[in-house]
Amino acid sequence: MPSEADQGCGLPIEQAGNGFLLLVTDPETRGQQSTTSSTRALDQHAFDERLGTVGAAPLERVVVTTLQVNIGLRCNLACHHCHVESGPKRTEALDRRGCDRILELLGRNPGIETLDITGGAPEMHPEFRHLVRGARALGRRVIDRCNLTILFEPNQEDTAAFLAEERVDIIASLPCHSLENVEKQRGRGVFDGSIRALQQLNELGFGQPDSSLQLDLIYNPVGAFLPPSQEALELEYRDELSRQFGIVFNRLLTITNMPIKRFAHELHRDGEFDTYMNLLMDHFNADNVSDLMCRSMISVGLDGTLWDCDFNQALEIPPLGPRRTIFDIEDLGELEGSRIATAAHCFGCTSGAGSSCGGALR
Numbered sequence: 001m002p003s004e005a006d007q008g009c010g011l012p013i014e015q016a017g018n019g020f021l022l023l024v025t026d027p028e029t030r031g032q033q034s035t036t037s038s039t040r041a042l043d044q045h046a047f048d049e050r051l052g053t054v055g056a057a058p059l060e061r062v063v064v065t066t067l068q069v070n071i072g073l074r075c076n077l078a079c080h081h082c083h084v085e086s087g088p089k090r091t092e093a094l095d096r097r098g099c100d101r102i103l104e105l106l107g108r109n110p111g112i113e114t115l116d117i118t119g120g121a122p123e124m125h126p127e128f129r130h131l132v133r134g135a136r137a138l139g140r141r142v143i144d145r146c147n148l149t150i151l152f153e154p155n156q157e158d159t160a161a162f163l164a165e166e167r168v169d170i171i172a173s174l175p176c177h178s179l180e181n182v183e184k185q186r187g188r189g190v191f192d193g194s195i196r197a198l199q200q201l202n203e204l205g206f207g208q209p210d211s212s213l214q215l216d217l218i219y220n221p222v223g224a225f226l227p228p229s230q231e232a233l234e235l236e237y238r239d240e241l242s243r244q245f246g247i248v249f250n251r252l253l254t255i256t257n258m259p260i261k262r263f264a265h266e267l268h269r270d271g272e273f274d275t276y277m278n279l280l281m282d283h284f285n286a287d288n289v290s291d292l293m294c295r296s297m298i299s300v301g302l303d304g305t306l307w308d309c310d311f312n313q314a315l316e317i318p319p320l321g322p323r324r325t326i327f328d329i330e331d332l333g334e335l336e337g338s339r340i341a342t343a344a345h346c347f348g349c350t351s352g353a354g355s356s357c358g359g360a361l362r
């Protein structure tokens, strides 16, 4: 079993996954380096040091109310910013045994209020409906992170109706209300499909003011900048989508692009990586720390491994302490009070108004 020093904050370069490059780990080496912006951007201890300056280190989990499960990497799209690098050719997925174990754990842990299902396109997973039905039968809130266009793929014709029947909350990606920006990030034809899907969901009652079927939209910047005010952008989306397409929705959630995986590769390619990291670091906002999503959720990987969050999972940054899976833990409450593994990408969650899978934190 690796020691704590071998994991998380002390993670050696070779264990740091392949998405966040050139992490500086050795304090002596760090001390010898010049304080260029590049050094700052690549120093994985910078986040903990910054937390320390506001008395918030180490970062610890408070309570577990959400289980976020990445059930598969297959997706009908291959977006530029995708932090799990999903696409039509990916086949990795949680198996039936894993899905059943999730349901078993939910049954044993009444404090887990929400099952947040992500991917890939979760709806493409053969056990998606089994998992949804099981969690709803246990009375849990279920979130489907839906890319919208999936609703028009073969064999998905009744997916929207299924989601309505099971009263699943939909969180749908729509990085802009304009065709140009959406297709720049998500590919050609995606805007049209997204709009048609939103109209279909509205017809079923999702997002309607007199309905409890929840439809939230997600915005993330189409480039290396921080999201604008969530409140102001929600008004803009509401006006534009209603005026142009007659679409209604409940909330707009703004999410900061994390400097990892595909987006990190793009930043490196365009010579913008350091600038973006410095932007995130310079806008560190201590008020966000208490609400970081990792403080109240656990992320489950494709083989059932537990992670501190979806981003750490994508970067293969393991939780501090013993490695555990859904198969060797009975009580998720055991994870309360545990330390959270952090690295420089965490500045993506604390910057500006903050960012989480539930949108801005402020």
Ligand code: SF4
Pocket (backbone or CB within 6 Å): 075, 076, 077, 078, 079, 081, 082, 083, 084, 085, 086, 087, 119, 120, 121, 147, 173
């Ligand atoms: S729709 Fe979501 S999961 Fe699929 S490629 Fe785009 S960002 Fe990744």
Ligand code: SF4
Pocket (backbone or CB within 6 Å): 292, 293, 294, 295, 308, 309, 310, 311, 312, 340, 341, 342, 343, 345, 346, 347, 349
């Ligand atoms: S990336 Fe964000 S959610 Fe994940 S551990 Fe860091 S601060 Fe927490």
